[in-house]
Amino acid sequence: MPQLDFASMAILIAINLAAIGLALPWAMGSPVSPAARHVQRYFLLQALGWSLILVASRIRGTFWDPVLSLSATCAAAAAQWQMAQALQCWLGPRPLRWLVIGLAILGPLGFAWWLHDIPTRLAWYSLYHGTSVACLGWMCLHPLRPVARGWRYLMAACATTMSLGLLARAYLAYYTPWLREFAHDSAANYLFAILAQLCSSLALVSMLVAWRDETNQKLRDMALTDQLTGLANRHALLQTAPRMQSLAQRQHLPLAVVLLDLDHFKNVNDQYGHTTGDHALQLVAKVLHAEMRPNEMASRWGGEEFCLLLHADADGVQSFYQRFSAALLQRAQQELGFALHISAGCALQTDSDQNLDQLLQRADTALYQAKSQGRRRLVFGTVVERPQPPTALSPAQTPA
C-alpha cells in the first residue's frame, strides 16, 4: 500500500489553502468587506508559505534553499498580520495586534540571522509563530463590539491548539534530534501537518460565521439608519424611545421629545437643486452630532423633519435650540453659501404624560404652532388637561 509522506501532505495542505483563498470571495458574493479581504489574503499567504517551504526542502544545500525558506517565513508572518487585521475589523481595536505585527517583522529577521543553522531557525520559527498564533487566539476574547461568542471561541480554541503544537515543535527542534528538518518524514511532522490542516479547516468555519454575522449586522444597521444623513431613522427611534423613557424615569432625568423642521426647505431645492438640498440635510445631521450629548438620540423623521430625544428640561431644550440653530446658520452660510433656519416643537415627559404617541403628538402640534407663528422659533407643547373622573360622593352628599 503506498504511504503518504510529509511532502504529499504538505502539497495537499497548500492546495487546500489556496483553493479556499480563491473560492472565498466567489462563494460569499460581492461586495467583499475589508475583513473578508484580509481573511482571503491570510489563506493565500498560508498556501504560499507551505508551497515555498516544501520546494525549499526539496533543494536543500542549493543557493535557493535559504532564499525560499526565508520567503516562506515572510509569507507565514504576513498571513498572521492579515488575520490580526481581520480580527480588528470584526472586534474593534485590538492592542495585541501590535505584538503580532512586531513578531511578523522580528520573526523573519531572526530566521535570516540563523538561516544556516537549520535546527535553531526551525526552533525560532516555531517559537515566534506559536506566540503570534496565541496572540490571535487571545484577540478573539473580550470584543469591544457585541459580537457572537461561537465563532470567537472556536477560533480561540484553534489558535491555542496550533500555538501549543508550534511551541512543542520549537522544543523538539532545539532540544531533541527528532525534528531536524521542516519536511522530514517524522511522526512529529506528520502530527503537526494534521494539526495544521484541522485547525485551518475549523478556522475557516469560524471565519465564515464571522463573515455572515458581519453581513447580518450591516443589514440590521441599514434597516435602522437613514442612508442620506447617517442618522437613525424613524423605526430606530421608535425602538429606542421606550428604553430611554424608562431610563429617564429610573434615574430621574428629564426627557424631551423635540421635532425640528427646516423652514422653507422647498425653496432650497427649487433655488439650488436637489443635490444641494441633500447636502443641507447632511449638514443638519453633522450639526446635531456636534451639539448633542452621546446619551441622546437624533433621527431623521422624514423629509426635512428630525426627531430628537434629549435629556433636558425646558431651559435645557431652549438653550440647545439656540445653540443648534446658531451653529446651523453659521455652518450653512460657510459651507452651502445660504442661510438655513429651523422651527421646533417640544414636548416634555412628565409623571402624568409618558405615552410616546402622546408626546409625539404634542411636539407635532407645537411644531405646527411654531410654523404658523412665523417660523425660526421653538414652541413647547402644553399638556392637555384631561377631565378628572367624578369623585365618589361622601355619605353626607348622597341625595336622600
Ligand SMILES: Nc1nc2c(ncn2[C@@H]2O[C@H](COP(=O)(O)OP(=O)(O)OP(=O)(O)O)[C@@H](O)[C@H]2O)c(=O)[nH]1
Ligand atoms: N433634497 C431633498 N429634499 C427633500 C428630501 N426629502 C424631502 N425633501 C423636500 O423637502 C421639501 C418640503 O417641503 P414643504 O413640506 O413644503 O416644507 P417647507 O418648504 O420646508 O416649508 P415649511 O416646512 O412650511 O417651512 C419638499 O420640497 C421635498 O421635496 C430629501 O431627501 N432631499
